[in-house]
Amino acid sequence: MCNNCNLNIDAERTDEFGQKLLQIVNHSALSFMLSIGHRARLFDIMSEMEHATSEAIAEQSGMNERYIREWLGAMVTGGIMEYDPVLKTYFLPAEHAALLTRAAGSNNFATTMQWFSVLGSVEDQIVDCFSEGGGVPYSEFARFHEVMAEESYNSVVCGLFEHILPLVPGLEEKLNAGIEVLDIGCGSGLALIEMAATFPQSRFTGFDISEESIGRAQASAAKRGVTNVTFQVQDVSQMNLTNTFDLITAFDVIHDQAKPDQVLSQVNTALKPGGTFLMQDIAASSNVEQNIANPLGPMFYTISTMHCMTVSLAQGGAGLGTCWGKELACSMLEEAGFNNIDVQELPHDIMNYFYTMTKMS
Incomplete structure (x- = not known):
């Protein structure tokens, strides 16, 4: 029997919520189309074209016109592109291209749209986890390392x-002079390779538990001809290194770990006295009520449920999740031995906090 049948329902409120759900349906559909547009490089191609027919776009891209035309229909009705019904031409405004093309760099939203299809590939396993507990391992996520490399870039x-790097005073001078640097959870090594190429006097090491990621990193370093960087498959909770590095970085890594407390303790031990730990992690609170106004709150909790939390739980881990938050992060860093933690934000980055701290002598 329906428990709500005899309640007085506010019809206007129901209608407003229905409109919101309708928007969610359309926006969810568009996320897939935006991902396809990115992967097929269609946004990059169209940003260089004036008003063009679907045939012209297909010819320029070397792709099937019928698929191009249907995809364009989604772009037009979704407000992503403009359409001239008389000339039957399509146009990507420069203001939209600034947020959808590879030239946009960190402003490229289309890169992020790929996550929804990646996460969707494990929905059945996640539903099972709701009943049975446990988690879904990294190996089940198709294209994870490829998409993560783009996102990290x-x-x-x-x-x-x-x-x-300028968040740490004097760091670039030290890198120019020559120091020992470690990046934990380095993935495909893009950040480390760029640093190694820019600071040839310093020596760089990348650790990651994924053999696939380390293979990508080694191949990229060899292709670039960068020789002052090495990559190694390594469980970063078991580094067992003491007073080895002047700088350790962790970019969007700690909350995924099975044993994050152990990783942070290992980082502290591996740092030389006076060394710096630079940690990037998600800009969220540990308290859900403080995340309600977060513009990326729903995305953070979704990615947590379908990736960050579950890959940790799959290893029997803590399952901190994406929104482990600044409060818990600072507490865990203090427990690991850090006591001068500075949390900063960058004006161009609404997704991350940057934690910097120095190991005391």
Whole structure:
């Protein structure tokens, strides 16, 4: 029997919520189309074209016109592109291209849209986890390392030299002079390779548990001809290194770990006295009520449920999740031995906090 049948329902409120759900349906559909547009490089191609027919776009891209035309229908009705019904031409405004093309760098939203199809590939397993507990391992996520590499390029590499490294006073001078640097959870190594190429006097090491990611990193370093960087498959909770590095970085890594407390303790031990730990992690609170106004709150909790939390739980881990938050992060850093934690934000990055701290002598 329906428990709500005898309640007085506010019809206007129901209608407003229905309109919101309708928007969600359309926006969810558009996320897939935006992802396809990115992967097929259609936004990049159209940003260089004036008003063009679907045939012209297909010819320029070398793709099937019928698929192009249907995809364009989604772009027009979704307000992504403009359409001239008389000439039957399509146009990507420069203001939209500034947020959808590879030239946009860290502003490229289309890169992020790929996550929804990646996460959708494990929906059945996630539903099972709701009943059975446990988690879904990294190996189940198709294209994860490829998409993560693109996301890391946008969120880390694009702002690395202009914004991120300057957060630590005097760091670039030390890198120029020559220091030992470790990046934990380095993934495909894009940030580390860029640093190694820019600071040839320093020596760089990348650790990641994924053999696929380390293979990508090694191949990229070899292709670039960068020789002052090495990559190694390594569980970063078991580094067992003491007073080894002057700088350790962790870009969007800690909350995914099975044993994050152990990783942070290992980082502290591996740092030389006076060394710096630079940690990028999600800009969220540990308290859900403080995330309600967060413009990326729903996305953070969704990615957590369908990736960050579950890959940790799959290893029998803590399952911190994406929104472990600044409060818990600072508490765990203090427990690991850090006591001078500075949390900063960058004006161009609404997704991340940047934690910097120095190991005391």
